[in-house]
Amino acid sequence: MTEPAEQLASTASAPPADAVIDTETPAISRVYDYLLGGKHHYDVDRIACNAMIQAVPETPLLALANRAFVRRAVQYLVGEAGIRQFIDIGSGLPATGNVHEVAEQLNPNVRVVYVDKDPIVLAYGRALLSKSDNTTVITADLRDPDAIFEQPEVHRLIDTSEPFAILLGGVMMHLEPHEDPVGVAARLRAQLPSGGYLMHCGCSDPGDDPRAPELNAIFEQFHMGSRTFPTYPEQLRYFEGLDLVEPGFVPANTWRAGLDFPDPDNPAHAMLAGGIGRKP
Template sequence: MTESADQLASTTSDEPALADIDTETPAISRVYDYLLGGKHHYASDRAACQAMIDAVPETPLLAKANRAFVRRAVQYLVGEAGIKQIVDIGSGLPATGNVHEVAQEIDPTVCVVYVDKDPIVLAYGRALLSNNDNTTVITADLRDPDAIFEHPEVHRLIDTSEPFAVLLGGVMMHLEYEEDPFGVAARISARLPSGGYLMHCGCADPGDPRALELNRIFNESAMGSRCFAPVDEQLRFFDGLDLVAPGLVPANAWRPNPDFPDSDNPAQPMLIAGIGRKP
């Protein structure tokens, strides 16, 4: 158990027991946390990361570029599009610049529901959110959007008759083709009212040998799931939606923040990002 997990275990009593979490097998949530420089990871996660970093040293920069886009997307959705409700599916572990922090810094009334299939996210999320009435975290699976939207916590915080945004940051890429990622995206879009938004970012295969290598290592690991996919294919996640300018583009080209330029990030070509609006 990491030092932070020890601390959490001593400060909370009603979380899913961290003792039940399989620390021997790397988990996507904790691997991503390690790549971002977080604290919630175990030796198995660090070993999986090291294999990726040894092959492609830019791997942590890929995670950081992903996270930077998530922040800019939330700033756009809340600050410019006026969104007041967010469902963040595949939210990951708490990290610097959490979605609710970015959103509520702009508008403290914004409601956020974090959703992740990994129960460790619930454990750490609850500890972080204990004093925040507008934000909650649930354990649920992207592959079952109906279960997510019928969850009592989603009913409590999200009025689905009013515009809301669904964030799919770095998560669609973990669905296998047999799990029907395009059908899942369509079922989520169908839940959006007019004026609602869907955000997606994921690893793209720009013909870059680094992408092929990372894809191979990831698939051969215990986390094994499809990862990199062609850009044209990922456009299908936005079927029936109007893409917000500049479209589905390399993440650093999506409304870059002049105060935090990411354009010289050498991992950028491997990541694409976009936001669609329901007409």
């Protein structure tokens, strides 16, 4: 069932009145928002989250680690790699340290296209970004990567002949095996010019932690993906042909982490991996 958002303003922060929201199925965007301590979620999302937290109390820590990795990746890409253009696919609802905010601290001229399949992201994103000409948000689907590059807003903000970065934060894990995540990553890499970057992070099965398949089963139960915890080697294939930036594709909390990272020694961190590859 879908309903106009204005009838559902049950949360502290109501979405724009023209947004239409499915209230019967958990939405990945809202589930992640809840885990991060945000305000844009409904009962159906909280039920899914609480099932995950009951099974694995560290679930919110994994969400925080994912978000923190994205922030550090953007800092690296702007600060060290000199990247000025980003396409953030599966960008999610606005949260602490949005990509353009992190990037603009290092270079005010950075351009960002946010892409998400969930229209609620567009609804909230419009309000957040209305003051910036360098940043936009569009509704499009990772499962059709070539179509993303045909969008007028991508043409307007991204010069694909110049190095740019594709960000895949916590989104590849929501592709089904039959949707060919390895092939999707290959099609994205094909769009990059020499010197362009692909960043990917998400839930991972380290192979020795039964909590990974357990959480995977809960994601599946709530229709948020059936293979949300691929192994590390499976995900390394997303970077084929790219040079992995040091320290490689690793537990995300160990990727250039600062001293302020929460609970850094928690073994659950092995269930969240991240890395960045550069096209030679």
